[in-house]
Amino acid sequence: MIQFQFITAFLLVVLGIYAFLAKNNLLKLILALDIIDSGIHLLLISLGYRIELNEIPTAPIYTGYETLKSPMVGPLPQALVLTSIVIGVCVLALAVALTVNAYRHYGTLDVRALRRLRG
Amino acid sequence: MMLLPYLIIIPLFGAFSMPIVNLAGRKIREAWAILISGATLAVGSWVFYWVYENGTILYTLGAKSPLGQGVNFPIRIVWEVDLFSALMVLMVAFVSFMAVIYSLGYMKHDTGLDKYYTLILILELGMLGIAITGDLFNFYVFLEIMSIASYALVAFRNDTWEGIEAGIKYMFVGSIASSLILLGIALLYGEYGTLTMGYLALKLSQNPTVVGKVALALFIAGLLFKSGASPVHMWLADAHPAAPSSISAMLSGLVIKIGGLYALARIAFSIYGASVSMRTVGWIIIFFACITLIVGNAMAVIQTDMKRLLAYSSVGQVGYILLGIGIGLAAYGSQTGEVALAGAIYHTFNHALMKGLLFLIAGAVIHQLGTRNLNELSGLAKTMPKTTFAFLIGAAAIIGMPPLNGFASKWLIYESSALFNPILGAIAIIGTAFCTAAYVRVFYTFFGRPSERVMKAKDPEKSMLWPMLILTVAIIAMGLFPWQISDKVMIPAAKALENQLAYITTLMGGG
Numbered sequence: 001m002i003q004f005q006f007i008t009a010f011l012l013v014v015l016g017i018y019a020f021l022a023k024n025n026l027l028k029l030i031l032a033l034d035i036i037d038s039g040i041h042l043l044l045i046s047l048g049y050r051i052e053l054n055e056i057p058t059a060p061i062y063t064g065y066e067t068l069k070s071p072m073v074g075p076l077p078q079a080l081v082l083t084s085i086v087i088g089v090c091v092l093a094l095a096v097a098l099t100v101n102a103y104r105h106y107g108t109l110d111v112r113a114l115r116r117l118r119g
Numbered sequence: 120m121m122l123l124p125y126l127i128i129i130p131l132f133g134a135f136s137m138p139i140v141n142l143a144g145r146k147i148r149e150a151w152a153i154l155i156s157g158a159t160l161a162v163g164s165w166v167f168y169w170v171y172e173n174g175t176i177l178y179t180l181g182a183k184s185p186l187g188q189g190v191n192f193p194i195r196i197v198w199e200v201d202l203f204s205a206l207m208v209l210m211v212a213f214v215s216f217m218a219v220i221y222s223l224g225y226m227k228h229d230t231g232l233d234k235y236y237t238l239i240l241i242l243e244l245g246m247l248g249i250a251i252t253g254d255l256f257n258f259y260v261f262l263e264i265m266s267i268a269s270y271a272l273v274a275f276r277n278d279t280w281e282g283i284e285a286g287i288k289y290m291f292v293g294s295i296a297s298s299l300i301l302l303g304i305a306l307l308y309g310e311y312g313t314l315t316m317g318y319l320a321l322k323l324s325q326n327p328t329v330v331g332k333v334a335l336a337l338f339i340a341g342l343l344f345k346s347g348a349s350p351v352h353m354w355l356a357d358a359h360p361a362a363p364s365s366i367s368a369m370l371s372g373l374v375i376k377i378g379g380l381y382a383l384a385r386i387a388f389s390i391y392g393a394s395v396s397m398r399t400v401g402w403i404i405i406f407f408a409c410i411t412l413i414v415g416n417a418m419a420v421i422q423t424d425m426k427r428l429l430a431y432s433s434v435g436q437v438g439y440i441l442l443g444i445g446i447g448l449a450a451y452g453s454q455t456g457e458v459a460l461a462g463a464i465y466h467t468f469n470h471a472l473m474k475g476l477l478f479l480i481a482g483a484v485i486h487q488l489g490t491r492n493l494n495e496l497s498g499l500a501k502t503m504p505k506t507t508f509a510f511l512i513g514a515a516a517i518i519g520m521p522p523l524n525g526f527a528s529k530w531l532i533y534e535s536s537a538l539f540n541p542i543l544g545a546i547a548i549i550g551t552a553f554c555t556a557a558y559v560r561v562f563y564t565f566f567g568r569p570s571e572r573v574m575k576a577k578d579p580e581k582s583m584l585w586p587m588l589i590l591t592v593a594i595i596a597m598g599l600f601p602w603q604i605s606d607k608v609m610i611p612a613a614k615a616l617e618n619q620l621a622y623i624t625t626l627m628g629g630g
Contacts, residue, residue, distance in 0.1 A: 013302070020295070029291060036298045040305055047309040077308070080256055084301065087263045091294055094267060098274055098287050105280040114284045117357045 005046035012039030026102065026109045030095045037088045045081045048074030122169075123178045123198060125162050126208065126247050129155060134240035141233035149223050152236040156212075156219040159243065163212030166251075170205035171608070175615070175625050177253075185315065185626060193315045193626060199253030201615040201622065203464060206608065207250040207381055210468050213593075214372050214475045215243040217586040218365045224582035225365050225482050235275060242268040242369060246377045253626065255304050255314045262300065262378055266293050266345075269374055273362045285361030292354040296344035303337035306330050317626030320390045320619060327394040335395060338386050339403070346379020348441060349411040352434045356418070359433065360426035360491075364482025367426060371433040372475035376467050380437065384444050384463075384616060392451075392619035401449025408445050409546050412438030416553035420560070425491040426481050428557060429474065432517065435554055436470045439463075442547060443532050446539050451617070455538045460613035462531030465605060469516070469524045469597070476513040476590040480506055483583055487576040493561065498569025502576045507565050509587045514558040516594050519551060524594050527601030531609075 016036030023029060049057060050071075058068065060075040099109065106113050133155030140151045170176055178198040179185045187194035200208070219239060226232060245265025252258045270293060274286025308314055310330040311322040323331055347355035355375070359367050387400060415434030422428035443463025450456030483506050484499065485491050500507040516523035519530070529551070537544030578584060597604060615621070 020291075026287070033291070033294050033298070036295075037301075040298060040302050043302070044305045044308070047305065076314075080308075083256070083260060087260070087267075090267050091263075091270075091290070094270055095287075095290055095294075098270075098283060098290060101274070101277045101283045102287055105283055114287060116280065117284055117288075117361070 003046065003051070005042060005049075009039045009043035009046065012036070012042060015039075024111050026099045026111055029111060030092065030099065033095070034088065034092060037084070041081045041084060041088075044077045044084070048077035050074075121176075121178065122162050122165050123176055123200065123251065126159065126166060126251065127244060129158050129162060130240045130244040130247070133159075134237045134244065137237040137240070138233050145232075148233060148236065152219050152222075152240070155240060156216045156243065159247070160212040160216045163208045163247070166200060167205040167209040170200055170202055175202075175621070176200040177625050178251075191627075192313070193318050196257050197253040197315060197317075197626065198251045198257075199317065199622065199625060200251050201625075202608070202612040203381075203384075203616045204250045206464065206468060206612050207377060208247055210471045211243065211246045211250060211373050211377060214471050215239070215246075215369060217475060217479070217590060218369050221368075221479055221482070221583055221586040222363075222365045224580045225486060226363060229276070229363075231275075235272075238268050238272050238275070239366070239369070242272065242374070246373055249377050249382060253316050255307065255316060255319065257314075258316075258382065259297075259301055259304055262345075262382070263297060265374060265378055266297060269293075269366075269370060272366045273358045273370070275363060275366070281361045285357040288354050289358035292344060292351070296341040299337045299341035299344070303334040303341065306334040306337070310334075315626065316385075316390050317623045320392065320394075321623050321627070323391065324393040331391075332395060335386070335391055335400070339383065339400075342379050342383040342386070343407060344379075346375045346383065346437055346441070347434055348379075348407050348437060349414040349434060352411065352415065355434060356427060356430045359430035359478075360424060364426070364478050364485060367430075367482070368475040368478035371430065371478060372471040375433065375437060376440070376471060380440050380444065380463075380467060384447075384460075387444070387448055388616050389619055389622045392617075397448045397451040401445045401447070401451070404441055404445035404448060405543065406445075408438050408441035409543070410438075411435070411441060412546060412550040413553070414438075416550045416557065419557035420553055422557075423493050425484065425493055425496070425561070426478070428493070428561070429477050429481060432477075432554060432557060433470075433474055435550055436466070436474070436517070438550060439529065439532055439547065440466050440470070442536060442543065446535055446543070447613070447617070450535075450539050455535050457610065457613050457617065458531055459535035459539070460616060461605060461609040462528055462535060464612050464616075465528035465531060465609040466525075468609075469528045469594075472590055472593055472597075473513050473517045473525060476509060476587060476594065477517070479583070479587050479590070480510045480513065483579040483587070484576075486579060486583070488572060490572075493564050495570065495572060497564050497567035498573045499565045499576065501569050502573055503578050505578045505584060506587070509591045510565065511562070512591045512594055514561065516598070518555050518558055522595075522598050524597035524601065526598070527605055531605065 016032045019032035055070045057071045057073045060072045180196045185193035185195045185197045248261030270290040274282045276282045419431035440463045443459045447456045447460030516525040519525045
């Protein structure tokens with residue numbers, strides 16, 4: 001059975017990498033980083049939701065699990081994705097702060113202008 | 120008593136209490152920063168001593184045993200410290216302590232210093248975490264803690280365009296690398312359903328799949344980015360000179376090693392040891408190592424900016440360490456591989472001391488003269504004799520002069536690479552020739568005819584001079600016992616890294 005979320009995750013990562021390579025605006029590059037991250041998060045979270053033997057898993061709530069017939073969704077990927085989202089927010093905040101500073105110094109958001117360091 | 124958790128608790132507490140402590144004034148803040156990093160060094164030394172005497176530490180967060188109730192596989196986050204990790208812990212704690220002391224004098228004229236000390240302690244915490252962790256996602260979290268702190272520290276002086284530009288470049292490259300590593304971790308979790316390194320190794324050896332190999336490729340790509348290996352070293356040459364010098368010392372001496380090389384060695388040996396063709400992986404790393412070695416050292420020769428020269432030299436030295444790791448992988452199980460690996464570990468430790476010292480010296484020169492252009496620095500030996508002496512020792516050690524510590528580690532790498540494949544040995548020697556050329560040029564500048572600008576300079580104040588002298592003494596002292604250190608510490612560390620079975624049984628035995 002094809003799980004469409006894997007394909008979506010893959011497309012998001014590819015889209016992010018394309019945007020990262022093709023765009024020149026700093027804000028668009030930050031968005032590209034975020035899209036790559038989102039793709040990976042989607043992959044991780046859907047790893048917990050596996051349809052095996054055509055049984056739809058239920059939410060991982062641990063009360064009355066003795067009587068539960070169907071399998072449960074893996075709770076670990078959700079914890080991982082939450083952590084990873086928080087990390088992503090930190091990077092995003094820092095990136096935007098640096099972009100503001102870059103605009104103050106260079107007067108532009110074009111990444112091609114940031115080439116004064118060389119040698 | 121188990122002090123291992125305090126390795127994380129102390130710097131974490133110190134970092135986030137810094138803004139409150141800052142209210143009590145400058146003196147208290149500086150004393151607090153020194154106290155915290157000194158306590159971390161004490162705990163780090165204890166961890167090293169304990170591991171050296173008693174063997175690997177296994178620490179489970181929140182329980183006695185990593186195994187779950189009623190199941191025979193680990194479900195908890197574990198920290199696993201073998202001799203290799205313990206050596207890295209000692210290195211990180213020591214050089215960070217020196218950098219913090221140095222910051223007292225060096226950063227005196229900057230503002231926002233409470234944030235600076237918070238970030239420097241978080242950077243130290245992230246590196247210590249990477250060294251001790253035995254869980255892949257935990258590793259990723261610490262890697263990101265370290266990376267975010269170092270992006271912010273590179274751009275710390277945000278009133279100059281240089282720091283901002285370098286910070287942005289570093290941040291984009293580093294984030295892409297982190298994303299690759301996270302993707303690798305996600306793939307491994309999806310395939311094997313565990314994140315504990317030892318158990319993952321067991322599962323991988325039972326059932327090696329294509330997905331596992333793709334994940335390894337992603338790890339290698341991401342970690343080569345992070346370690347500044349050529350051809351993706353450009354961010355390093357921008358970021359390391361732009362940071363404040365105390366931070367450059369930590370970035371060049373520690374961050375690229377822990378976040379790149381240590382993690383690469385740990386993943387390649389401890390996780391993938393039995394389940395992929397070590398020869399192929401080893402040759403891939405050797406290939407990048409040779410490019411890095413030549414490019415880094417050759418680019419160092421033509422620099423006119425002192426800190427940029429040191430940064431390129433770091434790229435070159437990363438090449439040596441990668442060469443050692445690559446040969447260790449390709450010749451896995453033989454005497455040659457073990458010696459190469461010991462050489463790589465030895466050189467990692469030595470290079471942290473040497474490059475830390477050299478960047479601190481560059482910082483002292485900038486602090487006195489306000490320039491780092493080599494053409495304007497001629498004749499420094501007359502007016503800054505102690506600094507010049509420290510530079511002489513540091514540069515001689517990094518070239519690999521016999522009585523100093525760099526000689527022993529480079530010798531182990533030359534010897535094993537020549538035994539493994541004479542062409543690799545020749546490449547390593549060519550790299551050293553370039554390296555020598557680069558540093559001899561700086562010598563000539565230092566001992567040349569004094570220019571007017573240099574006449575006003577003098578040796579820096581005590582808080583900057585002491586870390587430099589301590590590092591110099593450490594380099595000389597390690598140089599006096601090269602083979603004893605190699606036999607007693609480095610070879611056992613290489614054996615601990617190579618022995619994947621012991622890594623797994625420590626975990627599965629319950630500790």
